Amino acid sequence: MSEHLDPSVLAMLQEVMEDEYPVLLDTFLSDSEDRLQALRQAHEVRDAEALRRAAHSFKGSCGNLGATLLAELCRQLEESARAGDLAPLPALLEQAEREFAIIRTLIESERQRHR
Numbered sequence: 001m002s003e004h005l006d007p008s009v010l011a012m013l014q015e016v017m018e019d020e021y022p023v024l025l026d027t028f029l030s031d032s033e034d035r036l037q038a039l040r041q042a043h044e045v046r047d048a049e050a051l052r053r054a055a056h057s058f059k060g061s062c063g064n065l066g067a068t069l070l071a072e073l074c075r076q077l078e079e080s081a082r083a084g085d086l087a088p089l090p091a092l093l094e095q096a097e098r099e100f101a102i103i104r105t106l107i108e109s110e111r112q113r114h115r
Contacts, residue, residue, distance in 0.1 A: 003069065004067065004068075004069055004070075004099065004102050004103055004106055005065070005066050005067055005103060005106050005107070005110075006066030006067075006068055007066075008066070009064075009065065009066025010065075010066055010110065013065070013066075014114070021114055022111055022114050025107050025110060025111050025114075026111070028061065028065050028107065029104060029107055029108075031061060032058070032061070032062075032100055032103075032104075035054060035057065035058040035061070036058075036096065036097060036100060038050070038054040039051060039054050039055060039058070039077065039093060039096070040093065042054055042081075043086075043089050043090070043093060046086060048081045048082075048084055048086060049081070051077065051081040051089070052077075052078050052081035052082050055074045055075075055077035055078035055081060056074075056078045058070075058074045059071050059074035059075050059078060062074055067099075067103050069099050070096060070099045070100060070103060073092055073095050073096040073099060074096065076088070076092050077089065077092050077093070077096065080092065
């Protein structure tokens with residue numbers, strides 16, 4: 001799990017959030033789906049600024065949850081969009097979607113442990 005989700009971050013969040021920890025996990029999953037959709041839409045219409053903003057915001061929420069690889073992919077998306085270099089975006093988006101699929105499975109498993 002530590003490759004995709006930092007267990008120390010999850011442990012700290014669980015300690016701080018207590019009974020609300022499962023809600024936090026659910027919120028992250030739902031919010032992440034919306035953010036991925038915003039990234040895809042911005043890419044489809046080739047709106048580099050909207051993509052940059054969406055990637056920046058997503059990067060922050062991933063970092064807060066300890067999803068370090070996904071945060072790094074968002075950083076790369078943000079930097080490419082900032083530079084106006086849209087060529088690497090399809091591959092980066094695909095990698096981000098694959099990484100999120102892994103994280104979703106891990107979080108769902110984590111969520112089951114805290115029912």
